[in-house]
Each structure stands twice: as structure tokens, then as C-alpha cells.
Amino acid sequence: MTLERWFRRKKPTKGDDDSSPVGLWLKCESCNAQIYRKDLVANLYVCPECQHHYQMPVDARLELLLDEGSFEQWSGHIQATDPLEFVDQEAYADKLKAAQEKHHRKDAIVTGSGLLNGLPVALSVMDFFFLGGSMGSVVGEEIARAVERAADEDRAFIAVTASGGARMQEGALSLMQMAKTTVALERLAEKHLPFISLLTDPTTGGTTASFATLGDIIIAEPKALICFAGPRVIQQTIKQELPEGFQRSEFLLEKGMLDDVLERSKLKDKFAAYIRLLSGKVPQVTLEAEHVATL
Amino acid sequence: MSLPFEKPIDDLEAKITDMRSYAEEQGIDLSEEIGLLERRLEQLKRDTFANITRWQRVQVARIAGRPTGLDYVANVFTDFEELHGDRTLGDDPALVTGLARLGEQTVIVMAQQKGRDTKENILRNFGMMHPSGYRKAMRMFDLADKFRLPIIAMVDTPGAYPGLSAEEQGQAWVISECIQRMSRLKVPAISLVIGEGGSGGALAIAVANRVLILENAIYSVISPESCAAIRWRDSSEAPQAAEALKLTAYDLLDLNVVDRVIDEPLGGAHKEVDATMAIVKSVLLQELGDLLKLDEVSLLEQRRARFRALGRFEEVLEAA
Ligand SMILES: [Zn+2]
Numbered sequence: 001m002t003l004e005r006w007f008r009r010k011k012p013t014k015g016d017d018d019s020s021p022v023g024l025w026l027k028c029e030s031c032n033a034q035i036y037r038k039d040l041v042a043n044l045y046v047c048p049e050c051q052h053h054y055q056m057p058v059d060a061r062l063e064l065l066l067d068e069g070s071f072e073q074w075s076g077h078i079q080a081t082d083p084l085e086f087v088d089q090e091a092y093a094d095k096l097k098a099a100q101e102k103h104h105r106k107d108a109i110v111t112g113s114g115l116l117n118g119l120p121v122a123l124s125v126m127d128f129f130f131l132g133g134s135m136g137s138v139v140g141e142e143i144a145r146a147v148e149r150a151a152d153e154d155r156a157f158i159a160v161t162a163s164g165g166a167r168m169q170e171g172a173l174s175l176m177q178m179a180k181t182t183v184a185l186e187r188l189a190e191k192h193l194p195f196i197s198l199l200t201d202p203t204t205g206g207t208t209a210s211f212a213t214l215g216d217i218i219i220a221e222p223k224a225l226i227c228f229a230g231p232r233v234i235q236q237t238i239k240q241e242l243p244e245g246f247q248r249s250e251f252l253l254e255k256g257m258l259d260d261v262l263e264r265s266k267l268k269d270k271f272a273a274y275i276r277l278l279s280g281k282v283p284q285v286t287l288e289a290e291h292v293a294t295l
Numbered sequence: 296m297s298l299p300f301e302k303p304i305d306d307l308e309a310k311i312t313d314m315r316s317y318a319e320e321q322g323i324d325l326s327e328e329i330g331l332l333e334r335r336l337e338q339l340k341r342d343t344f345a346n347i348t349r350w351q352r353v354q355v356a357r358i359a360g361r362p363t364g365l366d367y368v369a370n371v372f373t374d375f376e377e378l379h380g381d382r383t384l385g386d387d388p389a390l391v392t393g394l395a396r397l398g399e400q401t402v403i404v405m406a407q408q409k410g411r412d413t414k415e416n417i418l419r420n421f422g423m424m425h426p427s428g429y430r431k432a433m434r435m436f437d438l439a440d441k442f443r444l445p446i447i448a449m450v451d452t453p454g455a456y457p458g459l460s461a462e463e464q465g466q467a468w469v470i471s472e473c474i475q476r477m478s479r480l481k482v483p484a485i486s487l488v489i490g491e492g493g494s495g496g497a498l499a500i501a502v503a504n505r506v507l508i509l510e511n512a513i514y515s516v517i518s519p520e521s522c523a524a525i526r527w528r529d530s531s532e533a534p535q536a537a538e539a540l541k542l543t544a545y546d547l548l549d550l551n552v553v554d555r556v557i558d559e560p561l562g563g564a565h566k567e568v569d570a571t572m573a574i575v576k577s578v579l580l581q582e583l584g585d586l587l588k589l590d591e592v593s594l595l596e597q598r599r600a601r602f603r604a605l606g607r608f609e610e611v612l613e614a615a
Contacts, residue, residue, distance in 0.1 A: 077611055078608045078611065079608060079611050080607075081609050083550065083607035084539065084540070088527055088535075088536075088539060089526065137605075137606030138606075138608045141606055144603065166516045168517050168522055168525070168526070170607075171516055171541050172547055172550060173552065173605065173607060175498055175515070176498075176552060176605035177606060179498060179502050180603055180606060182471065182475050182602075183602050183603050206495055206516070209455075209467040210474065211471070212471070213465075214471050214475060228466040229455075229457030229458075233521075237456075237458055238458060238459055242459070246462070255463055256465075
């Protein structure tokens with residue numbers, strides 16, 4: 001399903017390219033309540049009973065954050081080449097091809113421009129359902145290009161992350177995407193354009209340790225897992241149970257790592273407020289007025 | 296200090312030693328026979344290391360007795376003055392930092408330090424840095440910019456420490472910040488992977504103008520063991536994972552991840568430490584000499600462009 005077709009629809013509906021819960025009814029994984037699928041989707045993939053935030057398909061995320069019909073896609077003109085000819089129990093090339101066919105995109109990211117409450121923005125949205133949202137050469141390049149184009153077009157940038165980390169099938173090249181996305185952000189910084197990072201469940205590894213945590217403002221959705229090393233790895237290291245809520249949004253807010261934890265329904269208006277405030281340079285007229293006042 | 300695949304070499308070396316002492320004891324001349332065996336040994340070493348697998352390379356990169364960061368600090372540099380602490384959380388022994396001279400030039404040197412024995416390994420946390428270590432590195436970057444001193448960073452770590460306190464103190468945040476801070480250096484920066492370049496923990500001090508690697512060192516997004524555990528669901532498949540990851544020096548040169556491979560003495564850096572130090576010193580002097588010709592803007596632009604260009608993909612005509 002293409003984004004263009006999606007935007008012609010009025011209500012978010014289940015596409016065949018997302019991996020959101022299937023079936024008419026489902027049991028909430030958090031509160032065990034029986035939820036009508038349509039209600040969950042209409043409620044922005046948030047459980048109406050317990051407010052548990054499910055992973056959100058990319059198309060729904062774009063609909064959530066952008067003014068209707070304003071999205072223009074930038075990504076999709078490049079694809080991975082399997083530079084290592086990586087084969088484990090199956091070939092990376094085959095896995096990639098299957099994911100491309102299933103999700104109708106070239107890689108685990110969509111970038112583009114749009115209006116957010118009328119404000120010009122650009123954004124990148126990672127697709128966790130596409131090979132775990134892992135960052136390889138294509139994801140890194142798409143982010144870098146989008147950031148640079150945002151800078152050229154004077155747009156604020158929003159990065160929505162959902163990622164298992166670096167794509168190990170691209171070896172050290174995927175590691176290098178951490179540096180690539182980081183240096184690309186310099187263009188945005190030089191033009192004093194806001195960069196808002198929205199961390200969603202889960203954001204881990206090399207994605208967390210690069211552009212995702214370099215936002216001028218870093219926001220997370222409730223109870224999202226956000227970490228460098230995953231809980232299982234840490235458990236293996238320390239050989240004891242991890243504290244309740246460890247590496248979750250609320251825990252990280254308490255530790256000073258986030259600017260806020262926000263419910264999905266509040267994101268758009270909050271982002272608009274941040275962008276307006278960050279763009280609120282002291283107007284010339286005020287300076288003149290003050291100057292007059294001091295005379 | 297020998298690996299299983301080196302056994303034929305060890306056996307032949309033992310045989311030569313035996314023959315020598317026998318000749319001495321008996322007062323007979325076996326120089327012709329010994330010479331023959333020595334030539335055979337040399338050939339055997341060459342053949343063995345010419346056909347070394349990636350997994351064997353990983354083992355050489357990690358072998359006990361391989362020179363560590365502090366060995367390079369002591370032997371390649373002079374006038375080293377260690378500087379401690381990140382001024383916020385503490386002092387991370389997994390990263391040694393300080394002032395030193397490389398030839399005539401004062402530099403700031405930093406080295407991820409693994410232990411040379413069990414006791415030091417524990418002290419140094421096996422070279423795995425905590426957030427404090429990355430903060431210390433950033434403090435050194437500030438000092439480098441302020442006093443216009445080049446940065447020389449030695450990379451040797453299994454990765455950033457995956458522990459409870461490290462996560463609580465924002466390991467991901469401090470690594471991304473360190474990558475960004477290093478990319479903004481106004482002075483020349485050279486990183487040299489001397490053993491194990493483990494993931495983001497290594498990259499955080501390797502956003503340099505020139506990234507060099509020793510012939511038997513490795514640099515990877517994930518350790519072969521962890522990769523095998525995830526992709527093969529069996530960490531004993533690490534040799535296969537090492538092959539798949541293409542993590543050796545010459546693999547990385549092909550991928551433009553590193554700029555130059557420094558050849559090691561036959562059998563590895565640990566076989567002839569003095570020779571290794573001499574090679575590394577001459578390469579660093581030459582590389583630094585070249586970078587010192589660039590002005591601040593060129594250095595920044597070159598470093599940024601270097602990392603911006605990394606990755607392999609192809610353009611497609613139709614958008615998806
Ligand atoms: Zn619920």
C-alpha cells in the first residue's frame with residue numbers, strides 16, 4: 001500500500017504491510033482486556049483501557065504528526081546492495097528482498113516533508129517491522145539526506161525512532177552510519193533549525209547511541225524500551241534481575257535523559273509548541289522598543 | 296602466547312632449538328641442517344599467515360601478550376603525563392588519557408586499555424568503558440581544541456560496558472555525544488585500532504581524520520560471538536560469524552571504513568614488539584605530518600566528508 005493511497009483514506013485502517021495485531025478482537029498485552037481492533041486503531045494504537053502504547057505503523061505515524069495531505073515522500077530512491085554478501089542461516093539478500101516485498105518499501109525508513117500545525121517540517125520515521133528497524137547503509141543515508149534537505153529548505157527536523165540498532169548484516173558499514181547521521185546533523189545545527197527526537201518502543205543499540213539521542217529536544221512515548229545494551233545482555237553481564245521499569249521512558253526521564261514522556265495524542269501539539277518556541281528569536285521591533293524605553 | 300593454528304610453527308621452532316642445543320652439547324656442526332629448517336620455518340610462517348582465516352585473525356587480535364594501549368603510549372610516545380578524570384562522575388581506568396610527545400609534536404593521546412594480566416583486566420574492566428570514560432575523552436577533545444594539540448587515539452575494546460550503572464548514566468547518550476564532539480575537533484585526529492575495535496564503544500574515539508588499523512586487528516559492529524548467538528542462535532558459530540562480518544583490516548580497507556593498514560611483524564605484533572612500535576611510530580609521524588599541513592576548516596570538512604560518505608547502496612529509479 002503506498003502512502004499516497006493511504007492518505008486518501010479517512011480513518012486509519014489495517015494495511016497488509018504492517019504487523020499490527022491481527023484479527024477482529026485482541027487481548028491487550030499489558031492489561032489483558034479484550035479490545036476491538038478497530039477501537040485500538042482509531043485510538044492511535046493505544047489501548048483504550050490501560051493506555052498501553054503499541055508500536056505504530058509508519059503510515060499511521062505520518063498521519064498522526066502531519067497536517068492532512070501535506071506529506072511529500074523523499075525516501076525510497078536508494079536500496080541496499082549487500083556489500084558483505086552476508087549469509088547466516090539465510091542470505092541477507094533474500095531476507096531483504098522478502099522484507100521489501102512484504103512492506104512495500106526499500107528499507108526500514110520513510111523520510112519526507114510536510115506541515116505540522118502549519119509549520120514546515122521534515123521527518124524520518126523508522127519502520128520496526130522491516131528487519132527490526134535496523135540501521136544499515138540505506139537507513140543512514142536516508143536520514144542524512146533528509147536532514148540535509150531539511151536544512152536547505154529551512155525545516156525543523158523530527159526523527160521518530162524504532163530500531164533494534166545497527167544492521168549487523170552490513171558489518172562495520174552499519175556501525176559507520178552512527179557517525180554518518182551524526183555529521184549530517186551539523187547542517188541543521190548550523191542553521192539553528194530545531195531537531196526533535198521522538199523515541200518509541202523499542203529504540204536500542206547503535207540507533208540510540210547516535211542521531212536519536214542528539215535531538216535538541218528528546219521525547220519518548222510511555223514505557224518505551226530505550227537503551228544502548230539490551231536488558232538480556234545486561235542481565236548476562238550482571239547476573240541478577242533488573243529493577244522494575246529499568247531502561248523504560250519513565251526511568252530515563254527520572255535519570256535526566258529525556259525532556260519529557262508524552263502520550264501519543266499530545267505529540268503533535270507539543271512538537272508545534274517546541275518548534276515555535278525554539279524559533280522565537282527576539283524580534284527586531286522589541287529590541288527597538290526597549291532601546292526607546294531606555295532613552 | 297600461541298594459538299592452536301600455530302602449533303606446526305611451534306613444533307618446528309622447538310625442533311630447531313633442540314637441534315641447536317644438541318649440536319652445542321656434542322660439539323658438532325649442524326648449521327646446514329639448522330639453516331634448512333630455519334628456511335622451512337620462515338616459509339611455514341608465511342604460508343600460515345597468508346592463509347589465516349578471519350576467526351584466526353580475531354584470535355590474534357585478542358591474544359594474551361599482544362601489545363596493549365599503554366605499551367604504545369610508553370614506546371611510541373615520549374614525555375607522557377597521564378591526566379585523570381571526567382570532572383563529573385569519576386575516572387575510568389578503561390581509557391588512559393594524557394599529554395605526550397610524538398616526535399617533536401605535543402599531542403593528546405588516549406588509549407583504551409585492556410589488562411595485561413587478570414588483575415589489570417579487572418582494574419581496566421577488560422577495556423570496556425563506562426560513560427565516565429567517554430566524558431573523559433570529551434574533556435580531552437576540549438583540551439585539544441583549546442591548546443591546538445592533535446589527538447591520537449588507540450582503540451582496543453570489546454565494546455562499551457553493558458552494565459546497569461552504565462545504562463543509568465546514559466551510555467547511549469554519552470557515546471553519541473562523544474561521536475559528535477570528536478567530529479567537531481578543530482585539530483588533527485588519528486585513530487589507530489590496535490586490537491579489538493568493538494562497536495559503538497570503539498567508534499566513539501575513532502571519528503578521526505585518518506583511521507588506521509594494525510594488520511591483525513579487527514573492527515566490527517558486533518563481536519563474532521554475539522553475532523553468532525543472534526543470527527545462528529549459537530555462540531559457538533563465532534568462526535562463521537567472523538567470516539560473515541568481514542571484520543579484518545584488509546576487509547575494512549576495501550569498505551573504506553579504515554584508511555590504512557599497518558603491517559605487523561610475521562606472526563603478529565606480540566612476536567616482535569620493538570619492531571611493531573617502530574613501524575607504528577613511523578606511520579603516525581608521517582600521517583600526523585600530512586594532517587598538520589591542513590588548516591582548521593579543511594580538517595573539519597575532511598573529517599565530516601569522510602564519515603558522510605561511508606556506506607554502500609544503489610540508486611533506484613522508481614520510488615517505493
Ligand atoms: Zn490495555
